Amino acid sequence: MTLIWGGLSLGAIYAIVAIGYNIVFISSKTFNFAHAQLTMVGAFVAYTGLVTWDLPPVLVVVMAALAVAVIAAVEERIAIRPVGDMHNILVTTLGASILLDGIAQLTWGTQPLTVPFFGGDEAFTLLGGRAYPVELFLIALAVLLVIALGVYSRRSLTGLALLGMAEDREAALLRGVNVRRMAFMAFVAAGALAGFAGMFVGSKTFAVSTLGAALALKGFVVLAIGGFGSMPGTLVGGAMVGLAEAYASRYLGGEYANLAVFLILITILMVRPAGLFVRTKERVV
Amino acid sequence: MKTRLFKVVGGLAALALVAAGCAGEDSTGGGKDGEYRVLVLGGISAEGPLADNASTSVLSAKAGVELVNASGGIDGRKVKLEVLDDQADPTVAVTKLREAIAKGKPDLVLNSGPSTVADATLPILKQNSILSFNIGPTETSADPKAFPLNFDLSASAQNQLDAFPPYFEEKGYAKVGILHGSSSYGEVYGAAAEKTFDAAGTDVVANEEYDVASLDMTPQLEAIRAKNPDVLVLDAYGAPLGYVLKGIEKLNWNVPIIGNTSVAATSLISTEPPSGVLGTPATKNLVMQVYTSTAYDAADTDVVDLVARMKKIEPIKSTLILAYNNDALALVQAAAEEADSTDAKKLAEALLDPKVQESAVTAVLGTYRFSADSHAANPSPDEFAFISPGPLQDGQFH
Numbered sequence: 001m002t003l004i005w006g007g008l009s010l011g012a013i014y015a016i017v018a019i020g021y022n023i024v025f026i027s028s029k030t031f032n033f034a035h036a037q038l039t040m041v042g043a044f045v046a047y048t049g050l051v052t053w054d055l056p057p058v059l060v061v062v063m064a065a066l067a068v069a070v071i072a073a074v075e076e077r078i079a080i081r082p083v084g085d086m087h088n089i090l091v092t093t094l095g096a097s098i099l100l101d102g103i104a105q106l107t108w109g110t111q112p113l114t115v116p117f118f119g120g121d122e123a124f125t126l127l128g129g130r131a132y133p134v135e136l137f138l139i140a141l142a143v144l145l146v147i148a149l150g151v152y153s154r155r156s157l158t159g160l161a162l163l164g165m166a167e168d169r170e171a172a173l174l175r176g177v178n179v180r181r182m183a184f185m186a187f188v189a190a191g192a193l194a195g196f197a198g199m200f201v202g203s204k205t206f207a208v209s210t211l212g213a214a215l216a217l218k219g220f221v222v223l224a225i226g227g228f229g230s231m232p233g234t235l236v237g238g239a240m241v242g243l244a245e246a247y248a249s250r251y252l253g254g255e256y257a258n259l260a261v262f263l264i265l266i267t268i269l270m271v272r273p274a275g276l277f278v279r280t281k282e283r284v285v
Numbered sequence: 286m287k288t289r290l291f292k293v294v295g296g297l298a299a300l301a302l303v304a305a306g307c308a309g310e311d312s313t314g315g316g317k318d319g320e321y322r323v324l325v326l327g328g329i330s331a332e333g334p335l336a337d338n339a340s341t342s343v344l345s346a347k348a349g350v351e352l353v354n355a356s357g358g359i360d361g362r363k364v365k366l367e368v369l370d371d372q373a374d375p376t377v378a379v380t381k382l383r384e385a386i387a388k389g390k391p392d393l394v395l396n397s398g399p400s401t402v403a404d405a406t407l408p409i410l411k412q413n414s415i416l417s418f419n420i421g422p423t424e425t426s427a428d429p430k431a432f433p434l435n436f437d438l439s440a441s442a443q444n445q446l447d448a449f450p451p452y453f454e455e456k457g458y459a460k461v462g463i464l465h466g467s468s469s470y471g472e473v474y475g476a477a478a479e480k481t482f483d484a485a486g487t488d489v490v491a492n493e494e495y496d497v498a499s500l501d502m503t504p505q506l507e508a509i510r511a512k513n514p515d516v517l518v519l520d521a522y523g524a525p526l527g528y529v530l531k532g533i534e535k536l537n538w539n540v541p542i543i544g545n546t547s548v549a550a551t552s553l554i555s556t557e558p559p560s561g562v563l564g565t566p567a568t569k570n571l572v573m574q575v576y577t578s579t580a581y582d583a584a585d586t587d588v589v590d591l592v593a594r595m596k597k598i599e600p601i602k603s604t605l606i607l608a609y610n611n612d613a614l615a616l617v618q619a620a621a622e623e624a625d626s627t628d629a630k631k632l633a634e635a636l637l638d639p640k641v642q643e644s645a646v647t648a649v650l651g652t653y654r655f656s657a658d659s660h661a662a663n664p665s666p667d668e669f670a671f672i673s674p675g676p677l678q679d680g681q682f683h
Contacts, residue, residue: 006504
């Protein structure tokens with residue numbers, strides 16, 4: 001059971017990153033390659049707030065969300081807005097991720113820094129397995145985020161507009177949706193989410209400058225397994241990747257962990273090319 | 286016309302050869318009575334820990350120069366130090382080294398950077414017959430056939446591992462589990478550890494690898510725990526060390542852990558909470574392998590003196606393990622005394638003499654054991670200590 005808790009919590013982190021990718025993808029059909037780095041910055045801001053400045057956790061959560069939202073806004077203005085071609089955005093957001101890595105290294109150094117968790121740092125036994133409080137919190141957070149975003153997208157006007165944009169950007173524009181502004185706000189919201197989640201991800205993983213690179217690829221794998229644009233898909237994909245990593249490391253050896261994950265990815269994509277939760281659409285020619 | 290041109294070119298070439306021959310052995314540096322020029326290469330403006338490491342290396346070279354000059358210099362020549370910031374980048378190092386040699390060949394080069402810099406600069410040093418000492422070993426840097434004038438200062442993974450079996454025996458550990466990273470060093474370390482422990486008669490019950498980009502090492506720890514070892518030997522640096530310690534705590538596994546020198550170089554274990562884990566249950570079963578000089582001992586006067594000399598110049602930013610350059614200068618001074626010369630070849634020969642190695646006033650390692658077959662430092666197992674984590678102060682664990 002310890003393996004399951006560990007695998008699920010790791011999967012939850014990947015899912016949280018994938019949710020961020022999805023928010024941007026739904027609103028503008030683009031990928032923000034720097035999203036995992038935004039989560040990393042969130043972890044560092046949380047470290048500064050909790051350890052260096054000794055602020056209360058509630059204030060630090062708000063601070064991390066706001067700080068990373070501002071960084072995301074700046075990124076949107078300099079790495080997305082001026083770029084016309086969608087394909088070039090992949091390059092500019094990749095550049096932003098490298099920039100964020102460098103800035104984090106220069107600001108906080110390269111050594112791992114502990115981010116305390118408000119729920120305690122002592123492991124306990126649950127259903128026969130050992131887990132840290134933050135691991136269970138991360139699992140709950142990923143599930144709650146997916147539910148909340150699902151409800152929001154179907155019950156609010158903004159959510160419906162976003163879904164409309166995802167379906168047909170031009171049609172949404174014709175129906176009076178300010179597509180550009182909505183895409184910008186979605187980008188900023190994804191940044192705020194990365195900052196918010198970064199505080200808890202950092203508690204599980206340390207605030208460290210290599211965190212973004214470690215999360216970026218697995219976040220994409222989770223997205224590909226679940227299906228681009230699907231929120232429930234991130235949960236299923238996250239759980240599959242996290243558990244595959246944990247079980248392969250335990251029974252085959254650490255060198256097989258990534259191999260197992262990519263084997264699952266390839267198998268799923270061969271059966272369902274658009275991912276588990278997205279149907280392939282036929283194009284009329 | 287063509288014949289005449291050949292004659293002119295041939296004549297010039299012959300002149301150049303004669304000139305080179307006349308330059309003879311004292312073509313290095315400024316001659317017998319001139320200054321002994323030492324060039325230190327270091328990644329001073331590199332990123333992160335590389336910069337701190339380079340700072341300590343350069344600082345130790347300055348401290349070494351101070352000591353050598355105070356006791357008469359090298360074969361009577363006063364040492365002059367020049368520092369080259371190579372940014373820990375082989376391309377920059379090659380360019381700056383070539384420029385420096387063009388301005389005037391140094392007598393000695395101390396390469397303080399990673400092995401990539403050594404790989405790039407050693408052929409240039411060989412081409413120019415310059416004596417050199419190197420911190421980042423490469424596959425051939427300690428091979429006298431490849432680089433007869435180069436000497437490696439750091440201990441190899443094998444040197445470090447040779448110190449484990451006596452410690453196992455002392456502690457009564459018969460079954461050992463190994464956990465190492467997926468980096469090239471980690472893989473070499475894991476394989477060499479198993480071979481060394483096996484050869485020493487220790488039962489290696491598990492040898493697990495973790496991906497250095499992984500965020501949780503608990504599964505590998507569970508696999509090792511299932512084999513019930515008496516002790517866990519750990520190779521980890523940076524965040525992976527934190528994940529391993531978290532995993533052990535999570536499993537509530539009360540096993541002694543012996544970390545290698547990479548563990549000792551991670552600031553997480555020498556920093557108290559809330560930033561680090563020093564003094565927490567995560568480190569209660571941990572000991573780490575260090576040079577004896579990296580563990581504070583007031584009775585070790587050579588090391589105390591080195592720390593004082595370094596601190597007088599500027600603060601020490603990383604562990605004393607990076608202070609090898611001080612020893613390099615002491616070794617050259619002792620070799621010059623024996624050879625009665627500062628000629629690079631004669632110094633290299635003298636450095637192989639055990640009497641010279643014993644007499645050199647070194648501090649980071651008590652005695653370097655260069656031989657005709659290997660120019661590696663080859664420190665003996667008693668140059669290492671296994672200590673509990675403690676706060677790092679002036680480059681030493683207290």
